[in-house]
Amino acid sequence: xxxxxxxxxxxxxxxxxxxxxxxxxxxxxxxxxxxxxxxxxxxxxxxxxxxxxxxxxxxxxxxxxxxxxxxxxxxxxxxxxxxxxxxxxxxxxxxxxxxxxxxxxxxxxxxxxxxxxxxxxxxxxxxxxxxxxxxxxxxxxxxxxxxxxxxxxxxxxxxxxxxxxxxxxxxxxxxxxxxxxxxxxxxxxxxxxxxxxxxxxxxxxxxxxxxxxxxxxxxxxxxxxxxxxxxxxxxxxxxxxxxxxxxxxxxxxxxxxxxxxxxxxxxxxxxxxxxxxxxxxxxxxxxxxxxxxxxxxxxxxxxxxxxxxxxxxxxxxxxxxxxxxxxxxxxxxxxxxxxxxxxxxxxxxxxxxxxxxxxxxxxxxxxxxxxxxxxxxxxxxxxxxxxxxxxxxxxxxxxxxxxxxxxxxxxxxxxxxx
Numbered sequence: 001x002x003x004x005x006x007x008x009x010x011x012x013x014x015x016x017x018x019x020x021x022x023x024x025x026x027x028x029x030x031x032x033x034x035x036x037x038x039x040x041x042x043x044x045x046x047x048x049x050x051x052x053x054x055x056x057x058x059x060x061x062x063x064x065x066x067x068x069x070x071x072x073x074x075x076x077x078x079x080x081x082x083x084x085x086x087x088x089x090x091x092x093x094x095x096x097x098x099x100x101x102x103x104x105x106x107x108x109x110x111x112x113x114x115x116x117x118x119x120x121x122x123x124x125x126x127x128x129x130x131x132x133x134x135x136x137x138x139x140x141x142x143x144x145x146x147x148x149x150x151x152x153x154x155x156x157x158x159x160x161x162x163x164x165x166x167x168x169x170x171x172x173x174x175x176x177x178x179x180x181x182x183x184x185x186x187x188x189x190x191x192x193x194x195x196x197x198x199x200x201x202x203x204x205x206x207x208x209x210x211x212x213x214x215x216x217x218x219x220x221x222x223x224x225x226x227x228x229x230x231x232x233x234x235x236x237x238x239x240x241x242x243x244x245x246x247x248x249x250x251x252x253x254x255x256x257x258x259x260x261x262x263x264x265x266x267x268x269x270x271x272x273x274x275x276x277x278x279x280x281x282x283x284x285x286x287x288x289x290x291x292x293x294x295x296x297x298x299x300x301x302x303x304x305x306x307x308x309x310x311x312x313x314x315x316x317x318x319x320x321x322x323x324x325x326x327x328x329x330x331x332x333x334x335x336x337x338x339x340x341x342x343x344x345x346x347x348x349x350x351x352x353x354x355x356x357x358x359x360x361x362x363x364x365x366x367x368x369x370x371x372x373x374x375x376x377x378x379x380x381x382x383x384x385x386x387x388x389x390x391x392x393x394x395x396x397x398x399x400x401x402x403x404x405x406x407x408x409x410x411x412x413x414x415x416x417x418x
Contacts, residue, residue: 193237
């Protein structure tokens with residue numbers, strides 16, 4: 001039995017306003033939303049009057065030095081075991097000049113180069129032509145005082161708030177408290193679909209077990225929107241209750257951590273008898289009772305490695321359980337018929353169990369744990385690439401479109417179950 005103070009659900013209005021009091025959170029003092037990377041170094045070149053920093057939500061960079069419009073920098077690995085590639089920094093005070101950003105350890109650029117937000121423009125891919133080896137070069141427009149550059153297109157709590165604001169009066173969507181992080185942040189859980197009566201099926205979705213894997217959240221947005229407003233919305237709201245945790249590693253997301261291979265282990269290796277992360281512990285406590293034998297599908301949304309043949313495709317990760325694998329194969333066939341444009345999904349890109357890195361049998365990952373739950377038919381990891389799906393461009397709009405197609409595939413799959 002848990003000794004933690006009870007956490008009540010908050011309204012969608014409370015969440016989107018961004019103010020949650022200690023009474024809501026069940027804590028002794030008012031919770032502060034921390035700036036990401038508060039300890040990250042800020043470097044300034046006095047002659048050029050430029051500031052390069054990561055002191056904002058999701059920020060991650062270590063600046064080594066600035067010399068004559070050349071910035072030498074690298075990702076902040078923090079508690080990562082080994083090397084990983086996430087970075088996100090801001091540059092201020094550079095209008096009308098060209099700058100060169102040299103990453104000093106390894107190649108950190110996707111197949112589309114870096115993502116950037118220049119002044120008030122939306123995020124976009126800059127393209128590989130802006131990159132030479134491990135160096136990004138960029139000429140800042142004369143009317144731009146601030147620009148941001150990132151591994152890919154960020155997705156943070158503010159993005160989720162903005163999305164949920166569109167559905168603040170939607171009766172088939174509820175925002176509930178899932179857990180408090182170690183640093184006092186609220187981890188939210190979204191319930192949507194059939195909420196007014198017991199459903200026929202339940203589906204569990206998670207994102208950001210690894211904090212840096214932001215592109216998966218755009219897929220989740222599309223899936224939620226499809227369930228609430230798409231062509232199958234009435235069927236979903238009559239038959240299926242979804243529960244989704246958009247940020248399993250909320251501290252890592254907001255503070256700009258790598259998340260992957262975090263010491264002593266990351267969130268997706270925490271499905272143990274005694275989890276060390278509050279969000280995983282809360283999920284293990286919540287799901288069995290909520291499921292009530294009706295949980296049919298559990299999908300964990302990830303992003304793969306930064307670049308590479310398989311890593312530039314959408315794929316499902318195979319299971320050692322033959323029954324579960326048979327259901328993955330069945331969903332794959334349906335999804336392949338749904339997802340052709342703008343992003344193609346091809347079942348031949350799935351990674352079977354025993355191939356490549358997919359060899360771990362221990363039940364310490366989400367998908368292995370979920371495979372043991374009562375009533376489950378399909379539990380898997382879906383890998384969604386950072387920047388390229390085959391030759392197609394991955395961006396927020398394409399991610400949302402794939403989320404719609406994934407929802408359509410789930411509808412057909414669930415409707416076919418006995």
